[in-house]
Amino acid sequence: MISLNELENMALARLPKIFADYFIGGAGTETTIRENLRSFEDIRLWPRVLRGSFQDNFNTQLPGGTLEFPILAAPTAFHKLAHHDGELATARAIAQSNSLMIVSMAANTRTEDICKAAKEVNPHTPVWQQLYLQPDRQFTLHLVHQAEQAGCSGLVVTVDSPVFGIRERDLRNGFNDLPKGLGCPNMIDEHGMTREIEFNESLDWQDISWLRRQTSLPIILKGILHPKDIVLAIEHEVQAVIVSNHGGRQLDGAPATIELLPALADAAQNRIPLIVDGGIRHGTDVLKTLALGASAVAVGRPVIWGLTVNGEQGVKDVMQTLQQELLTATKLCGCRTRKDINQHLIYSNSQTKG
Ligand SMILES: Cc1cc2nc3c(=O)[nH]c(=O)nc-3n(C[C@H](O)[C@H](O)[C@H](O)COP(=O)(O)O)c2cc1C
Ligand SMILES: CCCCC(=O)C(=O)O
Numbered sequence: 001m002i003s004l005n006e007l008e009n010m011a012l013a014r015l016p017k018i019f020a021d022y023f024i025g026g027a028g029t030e031t032t033i034r035e036n037l038r039s040f041e042d043i044r045l046w047p048r049v050l051r052g053s054f055q056d057n058f059n060t061q062l063p064g065g066t067l068e069f070p071i072l073a074a075p076t077a078f079h080k081l082a083h084h085d086g087e088l089a090t091a092r093a094i095a096q097s098n099s100l101m102i103v104s105m106a107a108n109t110r111t112e113d114i115c116k117a118a119k120e121v122n123p124h125t126p127v128w129q130q131l132y133l134q135p136d137r138q139f140t141l142h143l144v145h146q147a148e149q150a151g152c153s154g155l156v157v158t159v160d161s162p163v164f165g166i167r168e169r170d171l172r173n174g175f176n177d178l179p180k181g182l183g184c185p186n187m188i189d190e191h192g193m194t195r196e197i198e199f200n201e202s203l204d205w206q207d208i209s210w211l212r213r214q215t216s217l218p219i220i221l222k223g224i225l226h227p228k229d230i231v232l233a234i235e236h237e238v239q240a241v242i243v244s245n246h247g248g249r250q251l252d253g254a255p256a257t258i259e260l261l262p263a264l265a266d267a268a269q270n271r272i273p274l275i276v277d278g279g280i281r282h283g284t285d286v287l288k289t290l291a292l293g294a295s296a297v298a299v300g301r302p303v304i305w306g307l308t309v310n311g312e313q314g315v316k317d318v319m320q321t322l323q324q325e326l327l328t329a330t331k332l333c334g335c336r337t338r339k340d341i342n343q344h345l346i347y348s349n350s351q352t353k354g
Contacts, residue, residue, distance in 0.1 A: 028252025064153030065126025160223025265293025283325020
């Protein structure tokens, strides 16, 4: 595999159109998807030379775990649509990459089994559970306990989805059911009844305070885009935030996450780690994101492409490619330590001196 973009083309050629469209698509006219990609292309890295070798490493401390590189797997639904090994293959690959997998609430595999597969490969690999807080608090609590018992070390609460985004491709294709035999086995309640995922438009910050009282696991809010919401997240004692527009799948017209990052980092003042997702496709994208103040990045679709093309090995290739590209970009920029990865790496044409 040469690049993640090449892999995307291979995966799209292989998948039935209805699934390809679900994975690659977004809301509305997909403006935000294009923005996520274009904004990275619009940022320039400004290298220094003759500074000796990079003598540092990329070990990254996040709530509930340490990663070898600041690149983790964003939660994505329905991995068995991509490959029959589904989430188990993803989990093994992410564990071997010394990375972190966020399990989607809409996984086709039980979180308990995903954690077991990951920890068999690498006992230290952290796994986080993604949740949409359900209108039924008893059931939400059941999901939290399920994640705790499975061995998850973080709860990722997705807050950008009071309602489901309008995905025109899925409407056109009539994609509203999983194929026979596939389901969401985490969505079984304490009475053994299968539940549907509900989107809850009445959620507010008090629900986060409620959740905070129910668990000692770190809480990570996913889908924050406004500096004022960063401040509120910190006030509500969350341990990290994922800056995300849901890969352009929820509010079409939302800005690219990388464009918002400087203002968000300014609001956070290093009090909590910021993880950024949306359009990360190259090591240079990771480096730009770190330089602009993120602690780590998450990747969504590329993991699906790796899984589609080559199962566990394909996901490993995706992670390894990004990790190696990040190292290459870092060295080409003349960075000696991680401290050298800061806003001075970013060139803007209004600058005349570094
Ligand atoms: C097919 C697909 C399924 C997703 N499922 C979820 C999900 O279940 N929960 C969630 O919080 N985000 C979900 N997301 C959003 C991702 O976590 C992430 O924010 C986004 O994919 C990042 O953008 P990227 O795909 O450009 O890397 C999904 C994204 C995709 C592409
Ligand atoms: C009901 C599954 C939701 C998955 C999701 O968040 C997405 O497709 O973006």
